[in-house]
Amino acid sequence: MEACRKKRKGKLMFMALAVAVAAILVPTIVFAQGTADSAESGAVAEIYGSANGWNNNAAWVGFALAQELDLSSEKADVKISYEYIENGEIKTVTSVSSGSVYQKNKFWDGYLTDINQVKYSALDENKVLPANTIIQSNLSASAKNGLDVTAKIQSGDVQQVRTVVEVIDAQGVSTIAKSNWVTYSTDLDYSAPKGISKEVVVAYEQNNPGIRFDAAALIGEREFVSLQSALAAAQDGDTILLKNGTHEGNIVIEKNIKIQGESKEGTIIAANENTGINGHTGYIIHAKVNVELENLTVDGKKLDLAPVHRLETGVYAEKGLKVNNVDIINIGCGAERPLCGVQTGIGIYADTPAASPNTEDVLIQNVTLSDFQKAGLVIKTTGDVLIENTVITGSGATDIIAQNGIQINNTENAVINNSVVSDINYTGDVNACGVLLVGGAQAQVNDCTFEDVKQNVSCYDDECAAYVKDGDEVTVITTQHQAVMTPEKAPGCTEDGNKAYWYCAHCDKYFGDAELTAEINLEDTILKATGHNYKDGVCTVCGDKDATYVPPQNEGDFSTVLFGVLAAVLLAGAIGAAAYIKRLRPEDNPFINGFSLTGRA
Known part of the structure; x- marks a missing residue:
């Protein structure tokens, strides 16, 4: 199976501002x-x-x-x-x-x-x-x-x-x-x-x-005229309440804080004229520590910037990141045309710097990403990753750049729930992926929707694996296989069952483990029917009734004994009467000569 390749290079930097x-x-x-x-x-x-x-x-x-x-x-x-x-x-x-x-x-x-x-x-x-x-x-x-x-x-x-x-x-x-x-x-x-x-x-x-x-941001009851001034005053654990309005981005966050917007639609952190050009980094928000973002919009073009090429990223995080109820839009090159082919332009990028590998958790919930150049989400960490209720929309069919919806590196515990990825469709030779796993990443993809996506889920290297659940069906995807799981079924009394197994239609092989390393034959999965287990004429497993079953008699039952004795006596009497009648002369036989109780006829 062809793997999707994804290149991306980001610069570190920032500049904070937001004068409301x-x-x-x-x-x-x-x-x-x-x-x-x-x-x-x-x-x-x-x-x-x-x-x-x-x-x-x-x-x-x-x-x-x-x-x-x-x-x-x-x-x-x-x-x-x-x-x-x-x-x-x-x-x-x-x-x-x-x-x-x-x-x-x-x-x-x-x-x-x-x-x-x-x-x-x-x-x-x-x-x-x-x-x-x-x-x-x-x-x-x-x-x-x-x-x-x-x-x-x-x-x-x-x-x-x-x-x-x-x-x-x-x-x-x-x-x-x-x-x-x-x-x-x-x-x-x-x-x-x-x-x-x-x-x-x-x-x-x-x-x-x-x-x-007026106050653009608040920390508790303290008021600040810009997001930048609030960031300068913030301490670890603070929450900055950001008022509705457009606040200039290129901010660097160096305290473990939360930025909470007054409303998602009204609170906007925007790229400025320096974002991603002339030696300036392209990070609209650059988080160097654990950061939470909630209830706001990150916009790469809100301020009607000059149409020039920009190396831009919406949110760049070096450590743990929590993002909830956030829209991230217009993260691209900034030129007049929507795509230019440069391998940057990522909505959210949780990186793992070489000097300090990222081991923190990343949580992305209720996020919408659209109009990006390269990818909606790129997450590189060995910590836990949870992405849910997230909508990612690419640029549709294009021959300019192979976009990806979600790229996850390194972690062995990523979960993607109830998310939608659409319009990721590169018309060139390489794949464009809804979900791309790299560097040994392992991910559960549960009940997600893929629309107009060239490759829904793909693995870049052999150590990666995706477990894709769609309703009751579970598919395991690696670089070599795409195997659908048949769950274990217990055998019945008359019907065979089976062990759990995985079948890859691409190579027509069966496997006995989710890692797809133990190749088996289909016959190896069969669990033979057990047969009925009758008790008192009824199967204790399935409830089937035994047609040949005769209830046993209780030897100490008096009515049964009496009935047997009476039957024997009556039978003996009948036999004796028949023998007597047979010995009589014909003229003396009442049944022949009309004998009656009142005398002869």
């Missing part, structure tokens, strides 16, 4: 993030931030409410605090002296004013904040000097600061809104946007569309 910039420019600059129990009542209609330099009326915010708010109500409040970005992480400004969050509330006398300098607070005579009116607030010089962010701005460690406004209505429903990010310079006179008018902020945002950062 919510640069949504709307005329009113609305950026309100409501809580689960938010309502329209008391919500922030618009919010924006500005600055005049950190030492001169800095961190100023303007906002407007959709409805008026009576600060004298017990539950009602307006709270103002500040956030900044440090090393990609969004942090809350705290007081240097207390370490607590710096926050104003409704009891901060006179801290809210409108454009006419009318002051509002629960301690002021003006306790009702009007609706649809710009309300202003800013930090005092003394307050700024006591905040942990001040020195960080002056040192250059922090450049972005924004204002957070939380509005709580009379019913206790909270709405949180965050202003645009204000860019601060170490030379505080050049902080921007400068000025306190809405028009100044709008103009600044239009000229600087990248300033509206």
Whole structure:
């Protein structure tokens, strides 16, 4: 049987990035993030931030409410605090002296004013904040000097600061809104946007569309503006929750972590312009340690990259890997034509580096792979491999490249369950395989579907073997044989049974073992019928009844004895009467002469 050959060479590398910039420019600059129990009542209609330099009326915010708010109500409040970005992480400004969050509330006398300098607070005579009116607030010089962010701005460690406004209505429903990010310079006179008018902020945002950062990723309650910054902060065992949006790939993962998308369709890790060209590696995700990926999409073309040849891999792993509910698409050369013949372009590649052979387990579940150049999955490990509920779609009939759906190397314990491989059909001389086993790999392939695949399951070398189950039929595939198993059948009373055996139609040979090493004759498999085992006229094995069976009589049964005695007496009497009648003269025989009990006739 012809084996499928598969070549592939991958480079090691990476680069992490994923700046989720919510640069949504709307005329009113609305950026309100409501809580689960938010309502329209008391919500922030618009919010924006500005600055005049950190030492001169800095961190100023303007906002407007959709409805008026009576600060004298017990539950009602307006709270103002500040956030900044440090090393990609969004942090809350705290007081240097207390370490607590710096926050104003409704009891901060006179801290809210409108454009006419009318002051509002629960301690002021003006306790009702009007609706649809710009309300202003800013930090005092003394307050700024006591905040942990001040020195960080002056040192250059922090450049972005924004204002957070939380509005709580009379019913206790909270709405949180965050202003645009204000860019601060170490030379505080050049902080921007400068000025306190809405028009100044709008103009600044239009000229600087990248300033509206929102959290792109979370680790617990910590927020980060990019996937790259979250990776830098992650520790072993962490889970990074990646928000919906497109995040630039070429990331390297060096901690044992999990990346979980907000939704499979909405959370996308994409190749960037450097992926696989100009000396850059083609790994959209490069995992150097044990990594889990869940609920996201890996896309090689999402960012509308230049149509050039790229040496690309979707996920490249050097150790253990778990992938669940993930789509991997467009992993190819990147040129205008879909295929170029280069032996790269693999959806998921779990490799075994020469310096550190891979012994970890690989688990692939509920994964879809399509539009790849060379292969959907390549897994090289001596650990356990489980692939299930996975759909792999190739490019169909082509003479450009011999694709493979799944290639497994080295492991002796691979299981593929309920998966679909289709459109793997190279029209050249070599095979294109749905499942290809290499390097002594052993695999169970259970109830999988192959559609338009040149060779469903194939072995590259003599040490490989596949055990393919399709319903009740099991086929063993090696480089030399493709033998269908006939399971053991116990002999019956009248019907022969058989030992388990395997028959290869290609060579017309029978084997007595699953390894197909013990050649036998078909006659050797026969188990002769055992015959019936009757008890009380009934076979204990099959229930057949013995037609010749006579139930035995019990010698101590009185009725049986009495019946025998009576029968003997009656028989003897009958015999004696017959002899007497026979001795009578004819004239004396009542049966002849009409003898009756009443006298002669």
